[in-house]
Amino acid sequence: xxxxxxxxxxxxxxxxxxNTVFILLSVLLVxxxxxxxxVYTATHYTVEFYQIPNNPIKNNIRIxxxxxxxxxxxxxxxxxxxxxxxxxxxxxxxxxxxxxxxSDSDYDSALDLCRELxxxxxxxxxxxxxxxxxxxxxxxxxxxxxxxxxxLKLLANEMETVEINGSTIELVGISGGEQQFDKYGAxxxxxxxxxxxxxxxxxxxxxxxxxxxxxxxxxxxxxxxGHTHGGLIRLPxxxxxxxxxxxxxxxxxxxxxxxxxxxLIISRGLxxxxxxxxINNPHELSVIDLKRY
Numbered sequence: 001x002x003x004x005x006x007x008x009x010x011x012x013x014x015x016x017x018x019n020t021v022f023i024l025l026s027v028l029l030v031x032x033x034x035x036x037x038x039v040y041t042a043t044h045y046t047v048e049f050y051q052i053p054n055n056p057i058k059n060n061i062r063i064x065x066x067x068x069x070x071x072x073x074x075x076x077x078x079x080x081x082x083x084x085x086x087x088x089x090x091x092x093x094x095x096x097x098x099x100x101x102x103s104d105s106d107y108d109s110a111l112d113l114c115r116e117l118x119x120x121x122x123x124x125x126x127x128x129x130x131x132x133x134x135x136x137x138x139x140x141x142x143x144x145x146x147x148x149x150x151x152l153k154l155l156a157n158e159m160e161t162v163e164i165n166g167s168t169i170e171l172v173g174i175s176g177g178e179q180q181f182d183k184y185g186a187x188x189x190x191x192x193x194x195x196x197x198x199x200x201x202x203x204x205x206x207x208x209x210x211x212x213x214x215x216x217x218x219x220x221x222x223x224x225x226g227h228t229h230g231g232l233i234r235l236p237x238x239x240x241x242x243x244x245x246x247x248x249x250x251x252x253x254x255x256x257x258x259x260x261x262x263x264l265i266i267s268r269g270l271x272x273x274x275x276x277x278x279i280n281n282p283h284e285l286s287v288i289d290l291k292r293y
Contacts, residue, residue, distance in 0.1 A: 045074070045283035047084070050256055050265055052222055057167035057199045057291050064088055064121070065286035067096030067206075067226030068128070068269025071107055072283075078113045081270075081285075082120075088287055090121045091164045094171070095152060096226035097128025097206040101273050102138065111150040118151025122162060125152055126173040128206040128227065130273065157189035161198055168198035172220060177207025177227070178245065181214040190218050200290060208252040208266045209245045216261055222288075223264040230254040230268030230281040240281075254284070 064085050074081040085093070099114075100107040117123050127135070127144070134140040144154055153160065155173020162169050172193070174186050181187055201220040205211060208225035215223065231240020231253035240253030254268040268284035 045270055045285050047088070047285050047287060048255075048267075050286065050288045052263060052288060052290050055200050055221060055290055057165070059165040059167070059291070061091050061164050061167065061169070061200075061290040062089065063202075063288040063290070064090040064093045065096060065224055065265065065267055065288060066093070066099075066117075066270060067224075067267040067286075068098040068229060068271055068273075069110060069113070070098060070101050070130070070269075070271030070273045071104055071109055072271030073109050074270075078109060078116070082113065082116045084285070085117065086120050090287075092162065092169070093117050093121045093123045094202075094204060094224060095123070095125025096204060096224055096267060097126050098130045098226065098269070098271075098273070099128075099147075100130050100134060100143075102130040102133035105138075105140070111146055114147060114150035114152040122164075123152050124155060124160060124162075124171050124173070126155055126204050126206060127175065129177065132176065155204070157185050159193065167200070170196060170198040170201040172201060172203040174203065174205035174210070174215070177205070178210040178213055181210060187214070190215070193218070196220075203262075207245060208264065209243075209250075211259060211264050212252060216259060218261065220262050222290075223259070223262050224267075225252075225264065226267045226269050228253045228266065228268075229272060230278070230284070232276055232281060233279040234281040236280070254281075 099110040114123060131143060135143050147154060155171060156175045158173055160171045162171065176184055176186060202222045202224060203215060203220040204224045205215060206225060207227045211223045211225065228243040231243055231250055233241040235241060238249060240250050242248055243250035243253055252266060254266050257264040265286060265288065267286045268281060270283045270285060
């Protein structure tokens with residue numbers, strides 16, 4: 001009986017060791033796959049195409065929309081990104097803000113990118129909360145001037161009219177988001193805008209919820225936004241998990257939305273500002289055709 005018990009004990013020990021090894025190998029495999037996935041998502045992006053028909057422009061106008069780069073680089077000095085954008089042959093390039101990280105004083109890569117992009121097509125955009133925090137909290141008073149010198153025309157509660165392919169576009173740039181709209185001049189600016197004289201009016205605002213709560217009473221043909229990073233984690237059928245403005249399961253996180261006054265495109269962004277990994281949510285380069293097919 002004692003010998004039988006000993007054999008049973010040895011068997012149990014071997015079984016426990018075998019199970020432990022299996023569990024450890026499984027954990028290592030899962031961790032390894034997660035690392036590979038995180039590296040892949042950090043170095044790749046999808047090109048998302050959007051079509052906005054039903055406007056009076058004479059010929060198609062292709063817009064490349066970049067947002068939330070956060071000092072990220074695709075290839076050395078962003079050459080992969082630049083070459084991809086050049087191949088897309090945009091007529092206009094727009095930025096939705098957050099090209100920098102507010103805590104990082106070195107954003108030369110973003111400035112270099114703007115220099116190269118401005119050689120491809122006219123480059124306009126707005127600041128995001130990270131540029132605003134660098135400017136007003138970290139007193140980086142030269143930031144705006146640096147980006148302007150790099151070829152990015154920043155619109156801070158301003159409108160600029162551009163002529164492209166025989167048509168005119170009014171670019172409306174909003175400063176701040178929903179919480180700043182009534183405090184720092186955005187409402188006053190929008191209230192003072194004249195009636196549209198161009199073929200198309202495009203409104204750019206960094207924080208997307210602003211379009212649903214503040215900009216829904218104004219007239220324009222297309223809204224562009226970013227900021228939410230696609231909700232970071234996107235769950236099958238449920239969509240985005242979280243955004244700082246809307247909390248869990250935000251309604252506005254990424255893609256094309258048909259609002260009452262205009263369609264809204266929200267970019268999932270080209271970079272990240274924290275260590276929280278993206279899951280089922282690749283970075284995005286947005287391509288918008290105003291009249292094609």
